[in-house]
Amino acid sequence: MANFTQIILAIYFITVLFTIIMVIHEKRDPSKTSTWVLLIISLPVLGLILYVIFGQNRRKEKIFNRKEIQDLKQIDYLSQQQVINLKKGQLNSKISNHISIITLLLNNSKALLTDFNSVSIFFNGKPAFDSIIEELNRATNSIHIEFYIINDDKIGNRIKEVLIAKAKTGVKVRVIFDDVGSWSLPKKYINELKNAGVEVYPFMKVRFPLLTSKANYRNHRKIVLIDGRVAFLGGMNIADRYIEGSKIGMWYDTMLRIEGESVHSLQVIFLVDWYFVSGDLISDRQRYFPEVVIDTYHPIQVATSGPDSDWASIMQAFFLAITKASQHVYIITPYFIPNESILTALKTAALSGIDVQIILPGISDSTIVYWSSLSYVSELLDAGIKVFLYRKGFNHSKLMMVDSSLAFAGSANMDIRSFEDNFEVAAIMYDDQITHLLEMSFIQFRESSQEISLEEWDKRSAGSSFKEAFARLISPLF
Secondary structure, eight states: OHHHHHHHHHHHHHHHHHHHHHHHHTOOOHHHHHHHHHHHHHSHHHHHHHIIIIIOOOGGGOSSOGGGOHHHHHHHHHHHHHHHHHHTTOSOGGGGGGHHHHHHHHHHHOOOEEEEEEEEEEOSHHHHHHHHHHHHHHOSSEEEEEESOBOSSHHHHHHHHHHHHHHHTTOEEEEEEETTTTTTOOHHHHHHHHHTTOEEEEESOOOTTTHHHHTTOOBOOOEEEETTTEEEEESOOBSTHHHHOBTTBOEEOOEEEEEEHHHHHHHHHHHHHHHHHHOOOOOOHHHHSOOOOOOOEEEEEEEEESTTSSSOHHHHHHHHHHHHOSSEEEEEOSOEEOOHHHHHHHHHHHHTTOEEEEEEESSOSOHHHHHHHHTTHHHHHHTTOEEEEEOSSEEOOOEEEETTTEEEEESOOEEHIIIIISBEEEEEEOOHHHHHHHHHHHHHHHHTEEEOOHHHHHTSOHHHHHHHHHHHHHGGGO
């Protein structure tokens, strides 16, 4: 019996050692590596289980082969042509200062630069969803919807009824929801859509025994497309809290309504994701890519990132934009857990004289992330970065504005999960008019925020400091 126990213990310790070696060999962010190693050593059984479920790095395994899709081959060709044209100096003088960011996104995510677009901006749920429902009701050809969270609540059912009505009239309706984000979405809701002719698929179903390879990589995108003509993207999920608030107060977020050439970019993103979830390769260009009639010049790139890509493209664009700033950087993010590159870029910008300001939540829907975000405040303040805590509800926006000429808006938080694990989408807008509107919203949100001084922050309780340190230690795991 003793020999059997010794054999089991030997196998166990070999497994733990092998797992630690594998974690180190993945060469990921040092903070993530050290956290997993520490957890596996301290709590071997729990650590192994958590690592198997959440910790494995599958970016290089390529979750699916994007190269099979004809539209992507065309985008590859067009993106390379744009790179060639940029090298020849063929770029509107209004955005020539951003040539490096444009080229980066062409190379790392094939994000085509589009010139002619019209953009409207919503900062809270009611006008945003009123506009979405208005456009859904106008659909005559196709409706494509992709969300991290779809709730079976009032706004969820309003949208469901519109989708059912449109499907019954012959409009092609397709819906993608994330299987983890929409975990509570009942089968009845889904079946009602399917029975009406709506095609519905979950993104990467998480069921045992498949849990180990899929739980950590989620589709965090929020996209609505109507007739290939109008698109919405941003940070709002389909949930009543964006309209009515929740126990932590009113929720504020940003949603963009876009017409123009960028709608085609978003259509390609949706159809690639649709191919992944359904196996259905859609190539009817005439139906899904109608002629663009917008003639207003608002240049936009729509970029994606996720574990299906070699590059953390949105994070790289954040990094380059921050390092190239010459005047100011304004950021609103609900979850602030930056990697070392982004943190260094922000501190370096501030120390070099750039006005860097960040609005974080004064209250959050995630306790661990909230305390982890606060753990960065001291070093931000030390570098001269102005930090504000929003006090009139929960600001869920994901925005960055640089020098009143460049703005980022989309689904990506400024945290490691959005940088490395989630499927994200962002609109990068090279437009002083749009950026000015977003900066005005930043100033309004700042007026409802509490600025933190270094002297005040240093006086916080030891208990708060410990919670911040502990949350930061374990945050790479989640």
